Amino acid sequence: MAAIRIVRDVLDKRIVDRSNATMGRVDGIVLSVAPGEQPEVQQIAFGGDVLAHRAGKWVVRPTRWIRKHVGPRRSGDIRIDWKHVTQLGRDVRVSLSAGNTAALAWETWMARIVARIPGSR
Amino acid sequence: MKKIVQAGLGIVTGIGGFLEIGSVSTAAQAGAAFGYQLIWALVIGIVCLSFLVEMSGRFAAVSQHTVVDGLRDRFGFGFFSVVSVGVALVIVLILMAELGGVALSIELMTGIGFPWWVMPVLIVSWLLIWKTDFEIIENGSSILGLLTLCFAVAVYRLHPQWGPIAHGAVPSLPSTDKAQYWFLCVSILGASITPYLMYFYSSGAVEDKWDDSYLGVNRFIAFAGMAFGGLLAIAVLIIGAKVLHPQHVQIEKFGQMANMMTVPFPKWGKALFAVSLGITCLGAALEVALSLAYMFGQGFGWNSSENKAPVKAARFSMTYTIALVIAALPLLVGLDPMKVTNMAMALTAATLPLAIVPFLILMNDPRYLREHTNKVVGNSVVVIVMVLSFVLAIVSIPLQILGGN
Numbered sequence: 001m002a003a004i005r006i007v008r009d010v011l012d013k014r015i016v017d018r019s020n021a022t023m024g025r026v027d028g029i030v031l032s033v034a035p036g037e038q039p040e041v042q043q044i045a046f047g048g049d050v051l052a053h054r055a056g057k058w059v060v061r062p063t064r065w066i067r068k069h070v071g072p073r074r075s076g077d078i079r080i081d082w083k084h085v086t087q088l089g090r091d092v093r094v095s096l097s098a099g100n101t102a103a104l105a106w107e108t109w110m111a112r113i114v115a116r117i118p119g120s121r
Numbered sequence: 122m123k124k125i126v127q128a129g130l131g132i133v134t135g136i137g138g139f140l141e142i143g144s145v146s147t148a149a150q151a152g153a154a155f156g157y158q159l160i161w162a163l164v165i166g167i168v169c170l171s172f173l174v175e176m177s178g179r180f181a182a183v184s185q186h187t188v189v190d191g192l193r194d195r196f197g198f199g200f201f202s203v204v205s206v207g208v209a210l211v212i213v214l215i216l217m218a219e220l221g222g223v224a225l226s227i228e229l230m231t232g233i234g235f236p237w238w239v240m241p242v243l244i245v246s247w248l249l250i251w252k253t254d255f256e257i258i259e260n261g262s263s264i265l266g267l268l269t270l271c272f273a274v275a276v277y278r279l280h281p282q283w284g285p286i287a288h289g290a291v292p293s294l295p296s297t298d299k300a301q302y303w304f305l306c307v308s309i310l311g312a313s314i315t316p317y318l319m320y321f322y323s324s325g326a327v328e329d330k331w332d333d334s335y336l337g338v339n340r341f342i343a344f345a346g347m348a349f350g351g352l353l354a355i356a357v358l359i360i361g362a363k364v365l366h367p368q369h370v371q372i373e374k375f376g377q378m379a380n381m382m383t384v385p386f387p388k389w390g391k392a393l394f395a396v397s398l399g400i401t402c403l404g405a406a407l408e409v410a411l412s413l414a415y416m417f418g419q420g421f422g423w424n425s426s427e428n429k430a431p432v433k434a435a436r437f438s439m440t441y442t443i444a445l446v447i448a449a450l451p452l453l454v455g456l457d458p459m460k461v462t463n464m465a466m467a468l469t470a471a472t473l474p475l476a477i478v479p480f481l482i483l484m485n486d487p488r489y490l491r492e493h494t495n496k497v498v499g500n501s502v503v504v505i506v507m508v509l510s511f512v513l514a515i516v517s518i519p520l521q522i523l524g525g526n
Contacts, residue, residue, distance in 0.1 A: 007197075011197065012193050012194040012197050012198060012201075013194050014190065014422050015422065020472070021424070022422055022424055022425075023422065024422040024423075025193065025194075025420075025422035027198065046422075051198060051387070054198050054199060055198070055199065055202060070433075075150055088184060090184070090186065106422060107423065107435055107436055108435075110435035110436050110439055111432050111433075111435035113435070113439070114431050114432050114435040114439060115432050117251075117431070119248075119252055120251070120430060120431040120432040120438070121430050121431075121433050
């Protein structure tokens, strides 16, 4: 496999599950750093919290407040182990199914609201 | 065959893409205040927009990304959020202007004040996006928009002299009302070169699954379509110049613009103007609201498709719903859509570098475009017009607010 440039080739790319559904975007990358060893990519992370940290400290607290009061219970960071990443290219492809992760928690939460509006199906 | 149909529709789409409240009202104001003198601003606006539309279609066809996808994954979240906040603010203002344009058109026809029509307009626009799919919105508004050909017929009936019109296509300095001249110039450029169109067009190309084989169609649509729409905007300017300029009418109210159509069409000029503008503004409002939803949806990686039932793209459909409501609120309390329009267009010009510089960087990146990256001509045209618009906007917006010369 050719060398991967983690920021250029992975960060901010769209994450697509095994049935071609969009899960989100790679908002963060989790590395493990053991003393005396090379850092290793462990997971890709996404979700409001990761983005809030990237945007700046002042965004973190309001984001937490919002998450505490509105939205799905199962929200926050979603992490996918690197071993599930099957392909890097235009998108980051993973071997999981979006429905089995919390990736679509917000989408499902919002869909419940939208479903109450006539003509939404 | 499909491509020929698409090319034909694309030409018609040029009308929808170009003619809307911004271009019509700025062109009419320019004609009324300065005769043919500002035609050049429209011409360079049209040329620049054609290049930008061609680029965003090429980007989508070659990279299978929308422009927003590219912005997010090339520049990262921090930069993307700055651009998207700036562009979103301008888009909401434009949406406000378009919704106001539809309401004003109905006011013209009924005589009942526009704030009363904002709610019905909001509901109809929302229902159209909620219930229909991308193709119906794009093609429906384009085909109904053919009614704006009445502006070309009006020019024909007014028998203008073509010499002075051609002269107006050459840039010249104003002798009086310098602040107003440059402000109108900026508004025309802002009305022509709207970034939302790039987002909308590239999203459409991805929804329609364009690939390399569409590059020719794309070029044709971008240049012929935008030229077609642009010529109609020039027609509006000519009507303003021919009818209102000699009477020294300064357009401050929407009704004055409609009156200029009663000279070429004495009986139904006003109604014709109202219906054509109402339809183009409605089409533009739908496109603008969708562009905003595409921008956020693609930027954050949500399911974003106008071709899915709203419940299948819940966050996407909620975004355009909220955007429509936010844009309608100030109009409900009677904020003048004409004022919003002029400010929205000038602010678009002022924020152009924010949207266009990163876009140009993408367009020159072979990782997305392989051998189809921009050529020198495209880059130069866009950079020159962008810098011109930006500088003029920075200088003329404060002057306009202060009302000085």
